[in-house]
Amino acid sequence: MSEKRYDDILLICDLDGTLIPRYEMIAEDNVRALNTFTAAGGVFAVATGRTPESALPYLDGITINAPSIFFNGAMLKDLSADQVLETRTLEGDLWRTFAARILYQFPRACVEVYTQEQCNIISPKENDDPRLEEEFYSVNHTTLRDMEDATWLKFFICDAPINLSFIERLAKELGIDQCSTSFYSDANYLEFVPPGTSKGAMAEVLHAMPAYTGRRVIACGDYENDIELLRMADIGIAPEDASKEAKEAADRIAPPCREPIVPWLLREVL
Missing domain, CATH: 3.30.1240.10 (Hypothetical Protein, Haloacid Dehalogenase-like Hydrolase; Chain: A; domain 2)
Structure with missing residues (x-):
């Protein structure tokens, strides 16, 4: 039987409350599943309110092969090249x-x-x-x-x-x-x-890049700041313990955050 391929998928995941339970690290099952996903042609990006610096310790050992979203949509950064691609700024006195x-x-x-x-x-x-x-x-x-x-x-x-x-x-x-x-x-x-800024709006910028434009977007998030991301995705996924508003914006409900979401996604959604 041929190996499952993910060449048509762009996966964008929130960190806290989605990949990371409060005050913990990313589960090894999530790490393994993410690396299986990217090794089979999938593209993975993070979308978080964090700074790049505070996100990186959680991402050690994970292949991130697309620019990621930080500051809740105010920055798009290519972590592998250490290059900021876009920013949105708060203007005025x-x-x-x-x-x-x-x-x-x-x-x-x-x-x-x-x-x-x-x-x-x-x-x-x-x-x-x-x-x-x-x-x-x-x-x-x-x-x-x-x-x-x-x-x-x-x-x-x-x-x-x-x-x-x-x-x-x-x-x-x-x-x-x-x-x-x-x-x-x-x-x-x-x-x-800044006005019009959200994880979802910056995900649209990412998806429009030539390397990713043909891929289906799968997005995972758990709180109010993830709603636009969940809505823009072809399939939006919220954990069972996500906020009511996030679950209403999602297409699928995953197990609670403490149960690794990526293995479930690969098994039940993809």
Whole structure:
């Protein structure tokens, strides 16, 4: 019997909550299945809110043979060539005003500004979200003043959900909602990226590249920031323990995140 081939498939996977259970690494079963997939002609890319630097430790030993999506769609980067192919940026002085208001009005928030190079924290160090140390983030503790002239790709706030709802209201009051796309990537994580930016929008850019344009897109994701990716795919897949909105956007429901999704995908979907 001939070996199964995946020459017509582009697989794009979210990391946290999809390939990676919280505070764990990618299961060996997922690693083996991904490498089987690429060895048989499949193309694999990551789509994550992380920086490339914080994603790479999880991807050791995995063949990634297409450019990947970072900062929830604000960057497309070829990891093998260490080359940034596209970015989307937050423009205007209004972002500095918004950041200053959050720092003043929400003194316990962890406020992060993402540039192409790194994660910059402009709130007090004691406010740092534990994930930063536990999940391989290299951070630069700095001030809003020092970030004023930098090029921002993503603006991120970690705080109690009730406070984030007030920050959403502040964004509307200042007009931030008119010059950004915002979403939750967890109950206490509110993110702002440039207008029209999403994992799904950048996946469209990736799919339009000549090397991938003829392939069917299979996408996997678990949260609000994955919805556009799931919708653009030919087949969108969400784990059973994904958010309600992600499951509604998906075509297929996989087992929970703790059960490796890629072997299931190769067996049940492809």
